[in-house]
Amino acid sequence: MKARGLIDLYSPTPKLLHMAKSGCSFILVELLLLLQCLSHLGHGYDFFYFVQQWSSSYCDTKRSCCYPTTGKPTANFTIHGLWPNYNNGSYPSNCNKNSPYDGTKVSVLFSRLQVNWATLACPTNNGTKFWSHEWEKHGTCSESVLDQHSYFEATLHIKDKVNLLQILEAAGIRPDDNFYNVEDIKEAIKAGTGYAATVECNSDPSKNAQLFQIYLCVDASGKDLIECPVIPKRKCNSSIQFPIF
Template structure:
C-alpha cells in the first residue's frame, strides 16, 4: 500500500511539473518594442553611449516580449537557459547596430541582451531558441522601419507633433495600430519614447494588438534629435 501511495504522489508531482512547464512556455502574442535613443537620453537620468560608439539616429530594439491577452506576461521562465554570447556570435554586429545599449555605465550590449533573453526570451523557448529569438527581432526591425515611416509622413527628429499623426504614420506603413509610449525630458515635456507593435507567437508576422499597455502621452509630443 505504501508503495502504491508513493507512486501516486510521484505521478502527481510529475503532472504538476508538466503543467507548470506548459504554462511557463505558453503565451498569446509578442510585443515588439523599439525605442527612440534621443528620448532615452533626453531625461534627467541621461544615458551612456555603448563602448562601440554612438548609435545611429534611428529607433533601436528594446525587446521582443511574450504577453497574454489579459495584459499580463510571463517572465524568467527558465533559469537553466542562461544567455550564451556564443549562440549569437554571427548576429553580434547587427545587434550592436540595431539593438544598442544606452544604459550607464557604457557597455558592449551583452548585459542588455542577457537581460532581455533571460527575462523575456526564455518564455518563448517553445517557439524560438536563443539564436532564433534575436534573429527574429532583428528581422522584425527591418519589417517595421519606424523612422522611415515617420519621415515619409513629414515627421522628423527635432520637432513637435500630434500623437495622432505619429500613430497614423506608423499604422499606414506597418498596416497595424501601434501603441505609443512617452517619457518626459529634463523639463517635464512629453516626448516620443517607445513604439509597440504586436506579433504572432511564431514571431513571423505583425498582428493587431489584443491589448495595449497602460500609459499616458499628451496630445502633442516632442520627437527630439539624437
C-alpha cells in the first residue's frame, strides 16, 4: 500500500498533464518569438529595396520641382534610396538618432552623388538635405552592416550596375512622351537585370499615368540583386507614359 501511494503521488493527473502541455505551448511560442527577434539581430533587416526615379515624372506634377544648384540633371534615372525591409512586409526606420548625417564621411562621393542621387526638391539646394534624410531614416537601420560612407558607396555601386535607361532603350522603350505597356517595361528590366521589378506611377497635371519609380531588391549585404521577398504594392495603369526630360 505504501509503494502504491508513492506511485499515485508521482503519477500525473489529467489536470497536471493539461497544465504541462499549456506550459510547453507557452514556452514554444516564447522561443519562436525569441528566434524571430534573434534573426534580426545580425543586421536589423532582411533585404533592401533599391529605388530609382525618373526625374521628368517627379517634376511633371502639380507639385513641380526645382533643379539642384548644379543645374538640370542629365536625362536618366536617379537614385531615390536604398531602404531596409523585413520579409514580413514591414520596415525599420530612424534607427539611430545618435548617428546624424555627416557630409565629411561622404565628401569623396559628393560629385557622384550629385549626378546619380540628385535632389529635385524645392527650394534649390545641393542635395545635402535629401541625403541626410535618406541616411537618418533608412541608412541608420543598416548601420551594423554598412557605415555611413559604405551605405552611400554601396548604393552608387548598385546604380552603376543597373542602368535602367539603357536597358529600356535597348528594348525600344524610350523617354519620348509615348505610352508603353507596363508589362513590357517589367519584361525588359527582367531581361536586362535577371530580376523582377516593380513599377510605380504618378500622374501629370493632365492626369496621364506616367512612369515614376522602379523597385528592385538587394540582399542584406547591399551588394547583389535578389528576387524581392515582398512585392511592394504600387498601382499603375496597363499603359503609361514615358515623358521626355
